[in-house]
Amino acid sequence: MKFTTKLRRRALKSGAVLLFSSLILSCTQQPNVQTKKETYTAWQDFLSLADFIEDKGDRTAGTELEAETANWIAQQWESLGYEVKRLPFEFNLQGERLSSQNLSIDIPGKSSELLIVGAHYDSVGTNTGSKGLIDNGSGVAALISLARLLKDESLPYTTRLIVFGAEERGLIGSKAYVNRDDIDLKNIRGMINLDTIIGGDKLYVHSAHSTPYKCEAIKELNYNSASVLREGIRAASMQSFPDSPHLLHAAFEAYPEGETGPWSDHSPFACAGVEIAYIEATNFNINGKDGNDGYSQAADKAYWDCFDEENLTSCDRPNEKAWGQIWHTKFDQRAALFPVMKDKLQAQQEQNVETLGVFLKDAAGFMSR
Ligand SMILES: [Zn+2]
Structure with a gap:
């Protein structure tokens, strides 16, 4: 089975x-x-993580709680029989020297060429009350599920799962990773970033913007905006979920169809010449604060002060504060999410994990279609 x-x-x-x-x-x-x-399913992995973070504050980069979260993730991977590599790094923040770490495990494949699947595990919520359940508990839980699902599978590429620290402080963990001396960027076939993969109304997969990102603090610049990886994941999603596959967002302002900005851990990789794909749950059909830009995630009045259901926008634009936005707000926790959309969260988490599992087992095949 x-x-x-x-x-x-x-x-x-x-x-x-x-x-x-x-x-x-x-x-x-x-x-x-x-x-x-x-x-042990994708949803159970997510619930275990939700239990872990529920009674804690936010996992701000450089804090003890961020380190505790890293230990918890390491334990999950170790209990599945993986050897966890810890990659510490330091960074400056407002005059303070802080430390964080990336963690990784390898699932060996027929080729030593790497496919990376990454997700940040820090959060930001000191002022908002966010617990970072979907941003990015969802991505982290998926990496635990994938480790379980792909254990002892025969994979075409060696699959490296990485959790990044300090994403919310400026992609510090992923930048530190691509700048490492012991990383051969040419040996990386692609990087799939999972950041807030549930909780928005729809599942999307993006590729890097065709206009290069600014690419600050990247050692080797060689910008890559190819979309073969993105299309491979979409093909896997269409095969397993023909009625609701991962979507490309429609073109808006300076963003061509299916292309995304530099605001998460995929961007240092794209800057360093690695093809990326980025899975994200949001809703580009909502006319949010600045248009249909994907910042407003959910068309449910629970996450708006005044929601205009017909036009998918605020019915009180000048006074709207909430904008259907879950990430980085008080809504990003179990108490605000489960009563409204528990079943959807489960279906999305399962679809993401299953799609990635199907893709990774035949990545070369899906990328050559
Ligand atoms: Zn995030």
Whole structure:
């Protein structure tokens, strides 16, 4: 039995079916590793992480809580049998010298060429009350699920999962990573960034902007805006979720269709010559504060002061404060999200993990279509 969320969802619809599936599982599945994969799903990984962060404050870069979060992620990966590499770095912030770290694990593939899947684990919420559940608990939980899902799989590329520190302070972790002396950038086939992959109304996958980013503090500049990786992920998503695949956002102002800005960990990689794709949950159909730019994530009045459902915008533009924005706000926590969209969060988390799993198992194939 494959790790497929569709099967699982169907099974959950009926207790009888569930009982039947568990009977089949218990009769046919002997090895421990297999059982572990099947019984622990993408949503459960997300819920475990939600439990971990629920009673804590925000994981601001350079704080003890950020370090504690790194340890927690390392434990999850280690319990799956991976060797975790810790890559510490230091940075200056308002005159203070602070430390953080990136963590990575490798899932060996037939080729030693790397496909990287990365997600930042710090958050920002001291002034807002955000707990960083979707930004970026969702991306981190997906990297734990992928480690579980792809364990002992035969992959075309060596797959490196990385959690980055200090993203919210200016992509410090991902910049430190591409600037490392021991990283051979030419050996990286692509980098998939997961940042806030649930909670917005729709799932998108972007490529880097065709106009180069500013690329500050990158050692080797060789800008790459190819979209083969993006299209490969879309093909995998269309195969597994033909009714609701990951989308390209429509063109808006200076952003051509499907192209994104430099505001997350993909950008140092694109600057350093690595092709990127970026998965994000938001809603480019909402006419937000500055137009259809994807900053407003959800068309649900729970996240607006005054929501105009017909026109997907604020009905009190001059006084609107909330703008359907979840990331970096008090809405980014379980209490504000689960009563409104728990089922959607689950479906999105599962779709992201399944799509990435399907893609990574045949990445070369999907990228040559
Ligand atoms: Zn983020």
